[in-house]
Amino acid sequence: MQLYSDYKDHADFLTVYVREAHPTDEWQMKSNVKDDVCYAQPKNLAGRVSIANDFIQRFHYPVPFGIDDMTNAANDAYSAWPERLYVIDERGHIAYRGGMGPFHYSPKELRAWLAARYGEVKHEEKQNQAPAKS
Amino acid sequence: MRRFWKWTLGIVALLLLAAFGVLSFMAGSPKDAYGMVRYALPHMHRGTLKVGDDAPDAHLVALDGLNRFHIRERTGGRPLVLVFGSFT
Numbered sequence: 001m002q003l004y005s006d007y008k009d010h011a012d013f014l015t016v017y018v019r020e021a022h023p024t025d026e027w028q029m030k031s032n033v034k035d036d037v038c039y040a041q042p043k044n045l046a047g048r049v050s051i052a053n054d055f056i057q058r059f060h061y062p063v064p065f066g067i068d069d070m071t072n073a074a075n076d077a078y079s080a081w082p083e084r085l086y087v088i089d090e091r092g093h094i095a096y097r098g099g100m101g102p103f104h105y106s107p108k109e110l111r112a113w114l115a116a117r118y119g120e121v122k123h124e125e126k127q128n129q130a131p132a133k134s
Numbered sequence: 135m136r137r138f139w140k141w142t143l144g145i146v147a148l149l150l151l152a153a154f155g156v157l158s159f160m161a162g163s164p165k166d167a168y169g170m171v172r173y174a175l176p177h178m179h180r181g182t183l184k185v186g187d188d189a190p191d192a193h194l195v196a197l198d199g200l201n202r203f204h205i206r207e208r209t210g211g212r213p214l215v216l217v218f219g220s221f222t
Contacts, residue, residue: 003215011213014205016194019177022222027169032222039222049199055221056197063217066194066203074205077190079181080218082174088189088214092206095213097185100178110215117213 003107004063006121007114011087017052017067018075021082045070085110 004013022029023041032038042048045067052067068074075081083105085098096113098106115121157167183190191206208214 001217007215011215012208012211013215013217014208015217015219016205018218018220020220020222021174027166027173029166029222037222045195046199049195049197051221053197064208065197066205067197067199069193069195074192074194075218077192078183078216078218079179081177081179083219085218086183086189086216088205088209088216090210090213092189092209094183094185094187094189097183100180101219114215 001061001063002123002125003111003114005123006111007118010118010121011114013063015061015063015065016074016078016080017048017055017065018081019048019068019072020051087113 001013007013020026020039020041022032024038025040028038039051039054040047042051048067048070052065055061056065066074068080078084078086079100083101085096085105085107086094087096087110089095096110098104098110154164154167157170158164161167161170189206189209191204193202193204195202205214205216
């Protein structure tokens with residue numbers, strides 16, 4: 001989560017865990033098997049909490065974290081699944097709306113938005129951080 | 135008339151086959167194309183939120199599985215970057 005490291009002094013971050021995109025009992029990807037990321041779609045909140053904690057531990061993920069509950073309210077409100085980026089400004093308005101993942105999910109575009117507002121920031125990348133998510 | 139329906143059905147079948155071929159190419163394989171149609175497309179929505187709209191609120195569960203908080207509790211002081219995703 002290089003963006004977080006680079007811009008956490010300027011903006012707050014919140015990762016929202018939503019329903020799994022490629023669980024074993026739905027559309028599993030070969031890459032998930034290769035990376036040993038194999039989970040069935042959680043049928044209850046405890047299942048989501050468990051997977052979210054696995055994710056945090058595996059990647060030592062430093063970003064503040066929240067879990068969408070089984071009503072999928074956050075997902076529905078933001079049309080978030082499978083992955084998406086937004087920025088809410090200080091007045092509570094949508095300031096940046098990223099494209100729908102996976103094809104239009106673009107941390108690069110979000111970085112450009114942050115850079116336009118706060119200037120280019122690029123710290124040295126750390127090892128063992130979470131993959132692509134941003 | 136019968137010939138018309140034969141041609142129409144044939145063309146529709148060809149178009150469907152072509153669409154499935156394109157999807158298979160995009161997704162990686164016919165199995166993935168099926169997965170995309172069966173499991174992904176029903177959950178993918180462009181949404182109606184626009185820049186400038188009030189940010190919707192929703193409550194989230196903390197990693198302990200017990201505490202809850204609202205997205206809007208985290209807004210106000212500085213911009214809030216929301217990163218939606220899952221493990222897989």
